[in-house]
Amino acid sequence: MIRFFNVSKVYPNGVKALTGITLQIEKGEFVFLVGPSGAGKSTLIKLIFREELPTKGQIYIGGRSIVRMKHREVPGLRRQIGMVFQDFRLLPDRTVFENVAFAMQVVGAGWKEIKKRVPEVLQQMGIQDRMKYYPRQLSGGEQQRVAIARALVNRPVILIADEPTGNLDMDTSWEIMHYFQEINRQGTTVLVATHAREIVDALRKRVIALERGNIVRDEYQGAYASAT
Numbered sequence: 001m002i003r004f005f006n007v008s009k010v011y012p013n014g015v016k017a018l019t020g021i022t023l024q025i026e027k028g029e030f031v032f033l034v035g036p037s038g039a040g041k042s043t044l045i046k047l048i049f050r051e052e053l054p055t056k057g058q059i060y061i062g063g064r065s066i067v068r069m070k071h072r073e074v075p076g077l078r079r080q081i082g083m084v085f086q087d088f089r090l091l092p093d094r095t096v097f098e099n100v101a102f103a104m105q106v107v108g109a110g111w112k113e114i115k116k117r118v119p120e121v122l123q124q125m126g127i128q129d130r131m132k133y134y135p136r137q138l139s140g141g142e143q144q145r146v147a148i149a150r151a152l153v154n155r156p157v158i159l160i161a162d163e164p165t166g167n168l169d170m171d172t173s174w175e176i177m178h179y180f181q182e183i184n185r186q187g188t189t190v191l192v193a194t195h196a197r198e199i200v201d202a203l204r205k206r207v208i209a210l211e212r213g214n215i216v217r218d219e220y221q222g223a224y225a226s227a228t
């Protein structure tokens, strides 16, 4: 599903964010990406979403090279990937329904389909009763659930979250992680970059650890930190 071959990323200012990364994530996996601040987690995510191009190496998503991909093919790639961020990134002047509907409008979905699908995905995230609210009227956890609904509405094959619980308290973080697990159980590949040590340690998923742009650990049923 996601393959990196010897991928390096050097930013124009000379910062080496990733060095010779090779990794493979299969369809249906749940992976935590961990590592100290500046280790390269966000850069790796940006490469998958083709927000950045690698300086060296190849990246394949679903068997296709996204490095060699043409500009006009990028929207099609992004449609396969749902993205969730620490700061939710909801549109403040639109309701919950409109925020989620917007993601369908930009890919050209019809109104009838939108009216059917948006309540469905909001219900999946347990937030259907907030449909007419504006983001400022919601708690952080509720806003994040709306953001996840938006990420899922076009049925992506991969869901990527960059520090999704960074602005949430522990109980709410757990709630969000349970949703990610449920989404994964339904077949979506899930990649979560996180500093939530307690959750990573409890869930025992595959853990890929980055340090200074290198993979220093890749373990199934892994923990936040190395056992040794």
Ligand SMILES: Nc1ncnc2c1ncn2[C@@H]1O[C@H](COP(=O)(O)OP(=O)(O)OP(=O)(O)O)[C@@H](O)[C@H]1O
Binding pocket: 011, 012, 013, 015, 016, 017, 035, 036, 037, 038, 039, 040, 041, 042, 043, 044
């Ligand atoms: N657009 C950019 N231009 C230049 N340097 C960058 C850019 N984006 C990130 N970097 C640098 O690349 C390195 C890796 O950053 P990255 O954001 O990928 O780390 P991270 O592991 O996601 O950190 P955090 O946990 O703080 O989000 C850091 O040294 C950072 O300063």
